[in-house]
Amino acid sequence: MSGYVIHPAPDLSPSDYQRAIVLGPSEVGYKQSLNSLLKDSGFSQIHQIDVTKSFLTICRSIISARVRRKEELRLAEGEVEFEEEQTKKRGIAEGIEAGLLVRSFIVGAKPE
Amino acid sequence: MPISQNKNAERVDFNKTYAAPQSEAELKVEQEVFGMCIGSNGYTTVEEAEELIEHLSLRPGCTLLEIGSGRGWPGLYVTEKSGCSTVLTDIPVSVVNESKQNTNRRALTNWCRVAATDGTALGFRTETFDAVVHSDVLC
Numbered sequence: 001m002s003g004y005v006i007h008p009a010p011d012l013s014p015s016d017y018q019r020a021i022v023l024g025p026s027e028v029g030y031k032q033s034l035n036s037l038l039k040d041s042g043f044s045q046i047h048q049i050d051v052t053k054s055f056l057t058i059c060r061s062i063i064s065a066r067v068r069r070k071e072e073l074r075l076a077e078g079e080v081e082f083e084e085e086q087t088k089k090r091g092i093a094e095g096i097e098a099g100l101l102v103r104s105f106i107v108g109a110k111p112e
Numbered sequence: 113m114p115i116s117q118n119k120n121a122e123r124v125d126f127n128k129t130y131a132a133p134q135s136e137a138e139l140k141v142e143q144e145v146f147g148m149c150i151g152s153n154g155y156t157t158v159e160e161a162e163e164l165i166e167h168l169s170l171r172p173g174c175t176l177l178e179i180g181s182g183r184g185w186p187g188l189y190v191t192e193k194s195g196c197s198t199v200l201t202d203i204p205v206s207v208v209n210e211s212k213q214n215t216n217r218r219a220l221t222n223w224c225r226v227a228a229t230d231g232t233a234l235g236f237r238t239e240t241f242d243a244v245v246h247s248d249v250l251c
Contacts, residue, residue, distance in 0.1 A: 002167045003164070003244075047167070054157065065140075066141055073137045073141070076136070076138065103248075
């Protein structure tokens with residue numbers, strides 16, 4: 001099993017954890033830790049690599065590209081929806097920059 | 113926003129996210145950011161999709177399950193590049209239909225199947241898959 005996971009940074013204070021949840025994508029904030037999720041699915045984690053730097057780069061690129069194409073996007077998505085999406089993306093970037101949100105590459109394996 | 117795992121609320125959110133097919137403008141944004149039109153709704157780059165192939169040693173003959181496949185990124189790319197057989201799964205029927213259209217468009221129907229199902233209650237027999245991928249799903 002292999003994949004990418006966005007999650008709150010480890011060892012956050014309760015208030016920072018809450019802020020990470022608010023700023024992160026809507027799926028962030030599962031009450032179980034990543035390791036216990038993997039364990040419950042029968043996997044053991046064998047590899048975890050921090051890919052937050054690339055996550056921030058992509059996030060910033062999306063925000064900038066959307067700003068450059070804002071007229072087209074506003075027509076396609078609607079004015080309010082465009083602004084909501086930009087606010088959401090900016091929040092994610094803010095969360096990463098503040099060290100609250102991280103993205104990890106995870107490799108897990110099931111016992112033979 | 114409360115820390116909540118209300119499944120109905122999540123599904124409403126998913127349906128909002130995938131309410132409409134990608135517009136031309138969104139595809140242009142993707143082209144600019146990722147270097148190709150990939151049908152993405154996340155942050156996985158082409159290089160990261162290739163990491164999945166490498167780490168799972170995907171090749172022809174392997175059977176792959178993608179959980180939360182969205183419109184088919186990165187599952188369709190991984191299938192195309194590795195030659196494995198893939199089942200793409202997600203919850204909203206609208207996005208599963210989109211991933212099916214993308215499978216047809218990329219001539220991958222011999223390698224890819226799609227299913228509307230919840231990753232927490234998959235209806236597949238054990239040992240069906242050699243590998244599982246997910247991208248910004250388990251958060």
